[in-house]
Amino acid sequence: MKLVVLTSAALICTLALAPAVSAAQATKAAGTQGAAKKDAVAATATPPPPSPELVRARMRPPVKGTAYIELIKGQAKVVGGELRNVHKVKNTSGSPIVGLRVDEYFYIGQKEAAVGTGRMRTAIAPGEIAEIVTAAEPKTGLTASQLKFTHANGDVKVTAVKKFSEDKK
Secondary structure, three states, X not given: OXXXXXXXXXXXXXXXXXXXXXXXXXXXXXXXXXXXXXXXXXXXXXXXXXXXXXXXHHOOOOOOOOEEEEEEOOOOEEEOOEEEEEEEEEEOOOOOEOOOEEEEEEEEOOEEEEEEEEEOOOOEOOOOEEEEEEEEOOOOOOOEEEEEEEEOOEEEEEEEOOOOOOOOO
């Protein structure tokens, strides 16, 4: 009986002191976080949200079968221990392209040396220009690369260009 009374008294004392300790810790933490938030700077700039017209265009039924894009191929550069390449693509199909993926194969002579993959997380509306970044393991002596595009509903027909064509409206 005495053990139950002693245990319940210890529990009540612990509960009585816990809010005071928690409140003190909360005010101390809030004081240090306020200073950190004032000096905090975003690591990367967030892109602006897409326009309502672009969102509506992306929501149309996607391309089924072969999709058509124009491509401006980028130059591969070693960045942070990765071989990165930025490709610009323009959707020339009449419908949005969903799940666009590019595989970039790097070669040393005739032998495949590295593979980089990039994909679009959002649909690409008709006429929209997007950038796809591929990343691969860097190797010395790379001589050539080859791109293979696919999308969620079929193949992709690529036209390599130096400048994107104008939309005909």
